[in-house]
Amino acid sequence: MRVATLTDGAKLVLAVERNGVWYDTRQSPQDALLSILSADLGSSEDYFREDRVVPGNYMTTLPYRPLRNVMCLGKNYLAHAEEFARFNDDAEVVPKAPIVFTKAVAALCGPNEEITVKASVAKELDYETELAVIIGRSGSSIEASKAKDYIAGYSVINDITARDLQALHAQWFLAKSLPSASPFGPVIVTPDELEPRGEKVLRTWVNGELRQEATLSEMIVGVEQAIETISRIVPLEEGDVIAMGTPSGVAVSFSPPKYLQNGDKIVSEIEGIGVLRNTVVIY
Numbered sequence: 001m002r003v004a005t006l007t008d009g010a011k012l013v014l015a016v017e018r019n020g021v022w023y024d025t026r027q028s029p030q031d032a033l034l035s036i037l038s039a040d041l042g043s044s045e046d047y048f049r050e051d052r053v054v055p056g057n058y059m060t061t062l063p064y065r066p067l068r069n070v071m072c073l074g075k076n077y078l079a080h081a082e083e084f085a086r087f088n089d090d091a092e093v094v095p096k097a098p099i100v101f102t103k104a105v106a107a108l109c110g111p112n113e114e115i116t117v118k119a120s121v122a123k124e125l126d127y128e129t130e131l132a133v134i135i136g137r138s139g140s141s142i143e144a145s146k147a148k149d150y151i152a153g154y155s156v157i158n159d160i161t162a163r164d165l166q167a168l169h170a171q172w173f174l175a176k177s178l179p180s181a182s183p184f185g186p187v188i189v190t191p192d193e194l195e196p197r198g199e200k201v202l203r204t205w206v207n208g209e210l211r212q213e214a215t216l217s218e219m220i221v222g223v224e225q226a227i228e229t230i231s232r233i234v235p236l237e238e239g240d241v242i243a244m245g246t247p248s249g250v251a252v253s254f255s256p257p258k259y260l261q262n263g264d265k266i267v268s269e270i271e272g273i274g275v276l277r278n279t280v281v282i283y
Contacts, residue, residue, distance in 0.1 A: 003036055003153070004187040005029040006058040015054050016047060017187075022054040023047055033064045034136055034238060037152045037190055060186040062110040063155060069240045070108070071230060072130075072159060072176065074099035076220050076245025083253035098221045098229050103159065103243070104177035111185030111274070115160060115266070116281045117178055122162030125260040125280065128246035129204040129212055129268035132157040133223055134188055135242070140235035147224035150236065153188040154197075156276055157243050158204075158268045163252050163259070183268065183276040184241075194272045197223075202247060205267040206260070214247035216270075221245075 002017040014029040015022040016036065025036055025047060041047050074095075075081040081094050109115070117125060136152025160182045166175035176182075194200060198217030203210060221229070226242055251258045260266070262282040269275045 001037065001041065001190045002187045002193060003033060003063070003189075004060050004185070005033070005063050006054055007061045008055070008058050012061070013054055013058060016041060018048050022058070023049075023052040024054050026052070029064055033188070034134075034152050037134075037188065038136055060111055062108060063185050063188050064239075065108060066105050066239050066241050068105075068237055070103040070105055070243065071240065072101050072103055072243040073221060073226060073245040074101060074172070077214060077218050077247040078220060079214075079248035080246055080250065081220070083248050083250065086253075094220065098226060100230060101172045101176065103173070103182065104179075106179050107160075107177045107182045108157075108184045109180040109182060111156075111183055111276045111278075113180070113183065113278060114281045115181045115183065115260075115278050116283070117162075117181055119282050122165050122175075122178060123259070123282075124163040124252075124257070125282075126161045126163050126251040127204055127206065127211070127260060127266055127268070128159040128161060128250055129202055129270070129276075130157050130159050130246050131202065131216055131223075131244040131270060132184065133226075133242040133244060135227075135236050135238060135240040138235065138237045140231050142227050142231040142236070144224040144228040147227040148191065150227060151191055151223070153190050154194050154273060155185060155188045156268055156270045156273050157241075158183045158266065158276055158278065159243055159246065163257070183278045185276060186274040189273050200271040200273075202271075203269045204249065206258070207265055211251075211258075212247050212249035218247060219244060
C-alpha cells in the first residue's frame, strides 16, 4: 500500500493509492497515517469509491511530522565510510559499532519544496539520499528477528548536511538540522511494496549529473539490526523515523568538493518508493 499527504495549497488530504488513483481517507494526516498503514484496506471498498478520488491538482507534501525522533545512521555504506574518513581525517574507516545520531524534526520539509538556507549560517551544503524507516509500534530491546513487526513503512529522506558546521562542531546535530532543509517523502510504502528490499536502487542527481547509485543491500547495518541496536538503549516509539545512511558520491568526496549552490536542482530516488525533487535556495 502507498500512503501520502496531498495538498492543493490550502487543504491537506491523507490519501491511499490504488492503480495509480489516489483516494481521500477523510482522516487527519497527522493523526491517522500510522493506523492507515497498518490497516487491511484490500477488502474495504469504502475507501475506493468514486466520490473519494482526490482531484488531479493536488500534489504530495510532507507525509507527516514525527512527534519525537528522527534518528540517523552514519557511515553505513562502505564506500561512503571510506570517502568520509578522508574528509574527517578519521583513522577508523568502518565503525566498530553503528554510528547513531539525531536530526531535529523541524529540519524536515516536503518532497518538492525548496531547500532554503541562509548563507550566513552555512555555505558547504551536501546531499545524502537515504532510506527512511517509519516505526509503527513502540518497543524496547527488539530482536532483529522480530524487527519487521515494528516497521510501518518506508520513505525517502535527503539528509542535507552543512559540512562547514560539521567540521566546526564536535557533534553532528547542528550540521544535520538546518530548518526545513531535509526533504522527506513523497509517499510512505508498506514493507510488502518494497520487497525484495535489498535489490532496490538508490540514486541522486544534481543538475542532471548522477552522483549516487547503490542498492539497499550494500548497507553495512541493515534495517532490522539498526532497530535492534537503537531499541536496546532508547525505546522506539510509534512514529519514530530512522534514516539508514547514504552511499558514496556525496559532494565532499569530490576534489574539489561539489557543494550545493544556489539554484541547484536535486533529484533523490529509491526504486519502489518514489522521487524527491528540490531546488536549492541560498540567500
